[in-house]
Amino acid sequence: MSGMLSSVDARTQLVGQNRLELLLFHLGGSQHFAINVFKVQEVMRLPPLTKIPDRHPVVRGVTHLRGQTVPVVDLRQAIQMGTLKTADSEATIIVTEYNMTVQAFLVGGVDRIVNMNWNEILPPPGGAGRQHYLTAITRIDDRIVEIIDVEKVLAEIAPYNVQLSPEIYDKELLERIHGKDILIVDDSKVAIEQMRQVLGPMGLNIIEAHNGLEAYQLLMHWKEQGRDIQNNLMMIITDAEMPEMDGYMLTTEIRRDPELKNSCVVLHTSLSGNFNKAMVEKVGCDGFLSKFAPEAMANEVQRLMKKRLGMI
Incomplete structure (x- = not known):
């Protein structure tokens, strides 16, 4: 699955051309979601998890990947769609790097990578529910794809302290x-x-x-x-x-x-x-x-x- 991901050298060719690559996935239903490939380290089957005390409700547990302890977040639950029901043996994690930290998102399955122009990516519509967890939307194969605001998800799990002296x-x-x-x-x-x-x-x-x-x-x-x-x-x-x-x-x-x-x-x-x-x-x-x-x-x-x- 990690072979799907482009190298950094290849990705840099998109910069300055107003283009991006999206990794498409689902959360156990028919709706498709996406995140920018730039932030993805690898995609893999859900490994064994260790439960940790006092963890945030959307954190399923932690796993050890390449010498790092990585929290695994139930992305469906994090955006208020309910717990992911996919069996652990069929579930997938997307390992990402945001803000110099590594975390994994539990998803129902990964579809493919698409190359797009940023002018095809639109701001999300106003509204309640998971709209608050979208940073943008787009249309692929005549279907709406929702792009997750991962920064909001992570900020809710571990709020940032911005109080300065x-x-x-x-x-x-x-x-x-x-x-x-x-x-x-x-x-x-x-x-x-x-x-x-x-x-x-x-x-x-x-x-x-x-x-x-x-x-x-x-x-x-x-x-x-x-x-x-x-x-x-x-x-x-x-x-x-x-x-x-x-x-x-x-x-x-x-x-x-x-x-x-x-x-x-x-x-x-x-x-x-x-x-x-x-x-x-x-x-x-x-x-x-x-x-x-x-x-x-x-x-x-x-x-x-x-x-x-x-x-x-």
């Missing part, structure tokens, strides 16, 4: 950037809220966009207005994976634009750090931030702003 913020810098704009681009409400909590104490004017296309259109609108983007916009922090236009393509478009090309663009993603170091260099980002590492975010954002302002 006031001492982490540089007072001299904060005086220089007070009231300046910062554009944050992400399709995850969880990620946006956590960025707001880290950036809010800096006194910046935080502006949101929920995908790369929305951010690009906003930048074009500011240009039409004659806005002084170079002096007012301190930084753009963008997710990698987003409907309609991903963060890599957004960065590519910014670098092509004579009026925007000198903007400070930082990639903020839960994808593998090693992969993103290569991507930062390829598309021309100024830096890379792992998601849900608030202290590292505060330090790196301040370092880049100091560099831009000639303070270091």
Whole structure:
């Protein structure tokens, strides 16, 4: 099953082309779901599990894979569809890496990998139930495929602490950037809220966009207005994976634009750090931030702003 997965070298060829690969799977029913292949390490049959005390209700147990203890999450239960009923002998796990941690998701079965363009990926419709656990939807073979917001799932299992000491913020810098704009681009409400909590104490004017296309259109609108983007916009922090236009393509478009090309663009993603170091260099980002590492975010954002302002 692991042979289904592309190598990192092959995946990097999709970057800057607004393309992605999705791994399709089901949760014991007819509805198909997907996650980005970038985040998948391997797919395998459910191995024996060890129960752990006081575990979260959606964590079935842990298993040992290649020297690591990996929690196994019942993904069907995590998105409020009820416990997966598939027999353990027939169940599959998808081993993933998010935010520098490895975890496995228990699913009913895996279908295949499809190569798509991000403009075929749409924001999810509003509504209740599992819609809150979707980051996007798409249509494949005339069927709706729901793309899981894994960041929300993981945040509910192990909430992130984003409370930072006031001492982490540089007072001299904060005086220089007070009231300046910062554009944050992400399709995850969880990620946006956590960025707001880290950036809010800096006194910046935080502006949101929920995908790369929305951010690009906003930048074009500011240009039409004659806005002084170079002096007012301190930084753009963008997710990698987003409907309609991903963060890599957004960065590519910014670098092509004579009026925007000198903007400070930082990639903020839960994808593998090693992969993103290569991507930062390829598309021309100024830096890379792992998601849900608030202290590292505060330090790196301040370092880049100091560099831009000639303070270091």
